[in-house]
Amino acid sequence: MADDKDVLRDVWFGRIPTCFTLNQDEATEREAEPYYLLLPRVSYLTLVTDKVKKHFLKVMKAEDVGEMWFEYEGTPLKWHNPIGVLFDLHAFNTVLPWSITVHFKNFPDRDLLHCLSNTVVEAHFMSSIKEADALKHKSQVINDMQKKDHKQLWMGLQNDKFDQFWAMNRKLMEYPTEEEGFRYIPFRIYQTMSDRPFIQKLFRPVSPEGKVHTLGTLLKEMYPVALPNDGEQKLYQVVIHGIEPLLETPVQWLSEHLSHPDNFLHICIIPVPTE
Amino acid sequence: QSMTLSVTPAQTAAWRRQILEQLGERSKREMDNFKHYEQAVEQSVWVKKGSM
Numbered sequence: 622m623a624d625d626k627d628v629l630r631d632v633w634f635g636r637i638p639t640c641f642t643l644n645q646d647e648a649t650e651r652e653a654e655p656y657y658l659l660l661p662r663v664s665y666l667t668l669v670t671d672k673v674k675k676h677f678l679k680v681m682k683a684e685d686v687g688e689m690w691f692e693y694e695g696t697p698l699k700w701h702n703p704i705g706v707l708f709d710l711h712a713f714n715t716v717l718p719w720s721i722t723v724h725f726k727n728f729p730d731r732d733l734l735h736c737l738s739n740t741v742v743e744a745h746f747m748s749s750i751k752e753a754d755a756l757k758h759k760s761q762v763i764n765d766m767q768k769k770d771h772k773q774l775w776m777g778l779q780n781d782k783f784d785q786f787w788a789m790n791r792k793l794m795e796y797p798t799e800e801e802g803f804r805y806i807p808f809r810i811y812q813t814m815s816d817r818p819f820i821q822k823l824f825r826p827v828s829p830e831g832k833v834h835t836l837g838t839l840l841k842e843m844y845p846v847a848l849p850n851d852g853e854q855k856l857y858q859v860v861i862h863g864i865e866p867l868l869e870t871p872v873q874w875l876s877e878h879l880s881h882p883d884n885f886l887h888i889c890i891i892p893v894p895t896e
Numbered sequence: 897q898s899m900t901l902s903v904t905p906a907q908t909a910a911w912r913r914q915i916l917e918q919l920g921e922r923s924k925r926e927m928d929n930f931k932h933y934e935q936a937v938e939q940s941v942w943v944k945k946g947s948m
Binding site: 625627628631632635636637638657658659660661664669670672717718779780781862863864865866867869870871874879 | 910911912914915916918919920921922923925926927929930933934935936937
């Protein structure tokens with residue numbers, strides 16, 4: 622079991638080396654140097670980029686500064702998805718550091734939610750946790766927690782405190798001994814080649830006949846195109862936290878160990894790069 | 897259809913071992929050459945808010 626605890630730590634402490642560059646069209650008083658940071662994979666862009674904002678504001682006039690937003694190769698980055706999901710979905714097979722463009726004007730209202738303070742991120746994060754617990758335990762665990770316990774989950778994420786977060790999150794990962802897992806697995810499947818934000822449906826960890834559901838059975842039901850046909854070349858990579866788990870991996874184990882702090886298993890389907 | 901729906905102990909070992917190996921490779925790929933980068937969230941400071 623020690624190995625499984627290591628998985629939780631590896632997932633939590635995953636970092637994406639990132640180079641932030643100011644959009645060329647922004648009005649500056651002098652040249653803006655790029656800014657380099659290690660971003661936590663499990664956090665949110667708007668939560669961990671105070672330093673980036675401060676850095677670029679130094680070269681800008683206050684009247685030219687609107688709400689900060691981020692773009693990667695023409696795609697506005699949706700801050701409400703975890704950073705690791707954004708990276709895996711848009712930049713998984715590219716050379717590091719991840720190169721993100723920073724904007725302070727022309728906020729793309731049609732693509733992004735506004736986020737003017739951390740309380741917006743907190744509300745989004747807590748609502749995801751509540752939705753996940755509704756699927757896993759009919760909301761019983763999250764409703765039995767006190768306000769301070771909810772705060773501990775949030776503060777653990779915000780301040781990158783693994784022990785503080787997991788002291789509380791472990792309760793959300795438990796299930797009755799007479800059961801074989803959660804009621805339903807909270808998962809979301811993202812694809813690059815679709816306008817659909819994600820696929821999310823009810824899916825149990827075990828079949829009615831008692832067979833363990835795996836990543837393969839989940840994809841077969843939700844997104845069969847992602848699976849390779851016998852003898853044919855693989856067309857898609859199935860990526861979770863920057864790795865490609867075997868299709869035989871049980872979804873219950875994935876949900877307990879490779880979920881993001883929001884308690885959802887975020888699965889990215891990306892086309893295999895062509896040479 | 898070659899997909900296996902049940903999980904045997906041998907396969908269990910294989911999928912778990914593969915995840916641990918890949919997480920190790922991920923750390924090398926994404927972190928080993930970038931240790932000099934600044935952390936977005938500082939670990940050394942314990943941030944405490946007064947009101948809960």
